Amino acid sequence: MRRGSTKSSWIRWTRAVAVGAVSLTLVAGCSGSSTGDGADGRVTLRVNFWGDFGLDQLKGRYEAANPNVRIVLNSGEFNAQHEDLQKKLVAGSGAADIAAVDQGFVVQFRSQADKFVNLLDKGASSYESRYLPWKWKQSLSADGKTQIGLGTDVGGLAMCYRTDLFAAAGLPTDRDQVSALWPTWDEFIEVGKGYTAKSGKKFIDSGTNLFNPILGQQQAGFYDEQDRLRMDGGPKVAFDYTIKALQADISANLTSFQTDWNRGFASGAFAVLACPAWMLGHIKETAPDTEGKWDIAAVPGGGGNWGGSFLTIPKQSKHVDEAYKLLEWLIQPEQQIEIFKEVGNLPSQPALYTDPAITEFKNPFFSDAPVGQIFPKMAQGLTPQYLGRRNGPTSVAVEDVIRRVQNDTLKGDAAWAEAVKAAEKAANG
Incomplete structure (x- = not known):
């Protein structure tokens, strides 16, 4: 987890x-x-x-x-x-x-x-x-x-969403119909823009929690099997989608596992988030009064691990x-x-x-939701990435750059260069 x-x-x-x-x-x-x-x-x-x-x-x-x-x-x-x-x-x-x-x-x-x-x-x-x-x-x-x-x-991936918030915004609530809304991340962002325009609320919880699942779907992560940093592959794809979502203003820009993020599950600060299996327990513990208001749909892009x-x-x-x-x-x-x-x-x-x-x-x-079928199916189809020796610190460094964009202390067009610089520093220990 x-x-x-x-x-x-x-x-x-x-x-x-x-x-x-x-x-x-x-x-x-x-x-x-x-x-x-x-x-x-x-x-x-x-x-x-x-x-x-x-x-x-x-x-x-x-x-x-x-x-x-x-x-x-x-x-x-x-x-x-x-x-x-x-x-x-x-x-x-x-x-x-x-x-x-x-x-x-x-x-x-x-x-x-x-x-x-x-x-x-x-x-x-x-x-x-x-x-x-x-x-x-x-x-x-x-x-x-x-x-x-x-x-x-x-951590096979799916998407958790609030059925009550979807219904209020005129979106379908059936898990199969919701899955059909977003076969790709581009379509997911478009659905988010429509939700935010209709409801006046944010669609996703944070940029980092978009970056990680998208990165987990790529053929390669931060490092190749020789432990060389490779930012121009999977990390660039995930980073570009993350910045696109932030610039579309569909994110509540919360920091995972902090007080405001935890409160957001109960208050409806966001309507959907990437949901590896381990996330279910956190939602249940953090927002017990929302029982029955959540459901689980497929993740855009199909599969992946987080x-x-x-x-x-x-x-x-x-x-x-x-x-x-x-x-x-x-x-x-x-x-x-x-x-x-x-x-x-x-x-x-x-x-x-x-x-x-x-x-x-x-x-x-x-x-x-039939979680005993949803998540095992995801896990069995996984092709795991190689994770380098400095993968953890590198991930933290890139996430910090994404948070700077969320906090308006860094412009989106300048963010990639900063992310590469931060990753190189982390890679060198």
Whole structure:
């Protein structure tokens, strides 16, 4: 998951409910190898992440089955969590026992594989066949000898829209009819202009949340497989559409995961936004009173990916065995399906895409949209981009330029040159 972001594709295996139950029994039956670090003798496991990984719902159940373990959840801002992890790795202390890493940053961290527990040494190789090949490879060191993380979710794309706001502006509300409005991004922007003219309100939430999904649809992202910055390909296409939308004045120009953006979901500050699977949980949590007012349509341009994360264990952890047992438990089918139903995060394990618990699931918050069919279909068709070692910082730098355009501190025609300059600076570290 990405904050996305600031917040992936996935092979087959046979799910049995017993797998989750057996894993839980094994974890509950193990006393752990570490001495408790609390007054009550319990081991404290700190977990750092952003957004909603569905951990709040699972924490109590795990602790009840493992009375020797206390889980402390630390949800922070997307970029800040990655920056903090990097600082702690350099400092050699202070990192969490389990640290989430977004796919946009995973190459940066896997290049420091010596600072993470090699999950292959803990038996993680037995899970390789469960993952889409590219998802497993994303967190594997270049020499293939160190696996720094196990995948949580993928971010196959769709579009979430407010049916009540669409109806008020004279637009169709049926998800198939809405999908037909915008087969391309040019047509999407035109629909936005019509909506804004009719309603007097903005159509989309922000430029950055247009840039990222469009970039995710391109054949190449910021870097080629030799880790060379290539701004004139996919990034230029995504940037041009973003500036076109901003100049059309259809954006509310909000900053993701900030207070005004969160309020915008409830207040109707925007009517539509790009919706990777992980976004569903955020909308539900942020604007609970809008249940039944949202639906999900196809994304312009067809498919794409935005986000998808991994759980890692920094070597600094004093409770490596306990941390791995928790990580291992979290990726079992029972927990992955529960997370999907509660917060929307689509599992990284494609065998689950044919499990009736997912295929038959319709999300009541989003007008009973068949999310168990929409998002797996998107994920299975993904051809992932190569994400360079400096992909995360480069993305942040370009997004900052887009925000300057949104804030009227930079003119749109001068923005591309600034974006290239910012990206080059980020690429050089």
